[in-house]
């Protein structure tokens with residue numbers, strides 16, 4: 001029976017560490033890291049995420065500078081806001097909360113973010129450098145970086161292990177695969193066209209599930225002793241819950257935990273890490289701005 | 295017993311096709327694609343490669359503009375030459391022949407090439423975009439692109455197949471893995487820290503060997519019916535040959551071909567494709583310059 005990887009506690013530990021880093025930076029330079037947050041429209045879920053991120057910034061000592069823009073803003077005007085943040089020396093990282101309204105091309109807006117402030121790590125040059133030998137990305141995207149932190153802080157050795165990643169999206173599956181490769185795992189990347197995903201998964205020492213399908217990964221897909229990181233966040237109807245739904249991961253948690261040695265719960269696994277890594281990236285960027293190169 | 299994938303013939307076919315494309319371009323615009331070639335020093339092997347590339351350009355109708363620079367050129371002066379080529383509208387692609395002399399930082403020189411002229415496809419942004427959904431690289435590095443062409447022109451279906459790539463270098467292993475992923479293969483990437491490379495290889499429907507070790511892949515690593523693309527070029531002592539050596543791949547060809555359904559020889563497999571893909575990238579670039587966007 002697996003032990004839990006407690007993402008909430010690990011994320012809190014990291015945020016405490018980051019707070020100390022901010023205090024140190026402030027003592028040395030009199031300045032604080034700044035995160036620019038752009039939110040367009042009034043989506044409830046986006047507002048919740050942005051509020052959580054701003055609160056987390058405040059707690060560790062990052063100044064958040066937010067722009068709330070109307071849902072009918074033009075793409076050009078939105079890009080102008082991003083460019084102002086590009087030019088603002090107090091802004092170390094820029095976060096544009098997704099999704100954007102339909103009339104706006106997300107890629108065009110994300111491309112407008114200067115790579116030095118791309119704390120989400122979505123820029124293709126950053127993705128390329130994650131996979132390349134001898135090239136360091138300026139930022140590693142937050143959720144993939146969070147997965148690796150969870151492994152590291154749970155004492156999981158990555159080098160030489162066979163890691164199977166389910167999903168190949170630009171924001172999770174692909175970059176987490178490249179990070180595992182950089183850490184010397186043998187990496188297999190699966191997706192919707194994979195012929196026998198259960199059999200492939202069964203060979204994994206480390207499974208990263210990032211497909212966005214509720215309880216898709218079954219218990220007998222997990223080799224006894226494997227480590228399971230479940231990135232998925234899916235809501236399923238649940239009449240017994242006050243809200244009428246509950247959140248589950250991409251893995252059938254109760255079944256998978258019988259075979260796994262370590263497993264992340266959903267919620268409380270990868271989710272809380274994403275925000276900690278965003279703060280971490282923003283502070284990295286501020287250090288590059290504020291501290292003299294070593 | 296495997297059939298051979300004849301890279302020499304396929305490369306020639308492609309060069310004939312490219313010649314027709316150049317003629318068409320010339321008829322429409324009165325102009326020819328231009329390849330800038332930079333060679334530093336007097337290394338015999340580099341001179342041979344550059345001569346081969348220039349001759350191939352000439353045959354298909356690409357103008358090659360070459361700069362032969364002394365081995366003691368400073369890095370700054372070399373970068374100036376690259377920048378002149380960046381600014382030269384007649385140059386569609388820039389090729390800096392590697393290796394460079396030791397006092398020069400290769401990465402700095404390669405970084406100086408404008409991404410619009412990076413026909414080698416080594417820029418991290420190009421690498422990132424190969425792996426990302428919905429993002430098209432300007433150029434795909436030549437050897438990896440050549441491997442895919444060999445599969446396509448031999449009628450090998452890639453989608454849904456399990457491809458195992460041996461090697462993860464920036465110029466071969468990594469980009470070919472990302473290309474196979476983009477073509478909907480399930481991809482496993484192996485390297486020197488892989489625990490049981492023979493067992494992993496045995497599961498492959500498609501093996502790409504790019505490790506640089508003579509005859510490293512044994513016959514019983516190949517699943518019956520698998521397709522083998524051998525990228526390796528290694529010279530081994532051979533007293534019976536006039537030169538005292540011969541070239542072999544990363545696979546034990548005689549043994550592997552017993553199990554494989556299709557296999558590339560070395561030489562005459564991937565090697566001739568690299569140059570064809572370089573010409574192809576240069577022509578793509580010229581089309582972007584000379585033809586109005588559709």
Ligand SMILES: NC(=O)C1=CN([C@@H]2O[C@H](COP(=O)(O)OP(=O)(O)OC[C@H]3O[C@@H](n4cnc5c(N)ncnc54)[C@H](OP(=O)(O)O)[C@@H]3O)[C@@H](O)[C@H]2O)C=CC1
Nearest residue numbers: 143167168169172191192210211212231232233270271274
């Ligand atoms: N914890 C966190 O902070 C975060 C959680 N998430 C969650 O992670 C999950 C994945 O997110 P994201 O990567 O953005 O999702 P995407 O929808 O962008 O990608 C899903 C991937 O899973 C693959 N896939 C879909 N169905 C199947 C199937 N039946 N079998 C095998 N593979 C399949 C897709 O394959 P193909 O490429 O072939 O279509 C694709 O590569 C979601 O539940 C999301 O909510 C995401 C970001 C952050």
Ligand SMILES: NC(=O)C1=CN([C@@H]2O[C@H](COP(=O)(O)OP(=O)(O)OC[C@H]3O[C@@H](n4cnc5c(N)ncnc54)[C@H](OP(=O)(O)O)[C@@H]3O)[C@@H](O)[C@H]2O)C=CC1
Nearest residue numbers: 437461462463466485486504505506525526527564565568
């Ligand atoms: N046909 C053509 O036109 C071209 C041919 N080549 C040839 O392809 C081969 C590979 O080239 P290149 O990619 O540049 O080589 P690199 O030396 O850059 O990379 C070799 C890769 O193989 C891995 N490797 C090395 N030894 C082992 C081992 N014992 N077991 C498993 N993996 C191993 C390395 O792993 P790690 O990362 O852990 O060190 C590394 O990822 C060479 O023979 C080269 O000459 C190259 C370019 C063009």
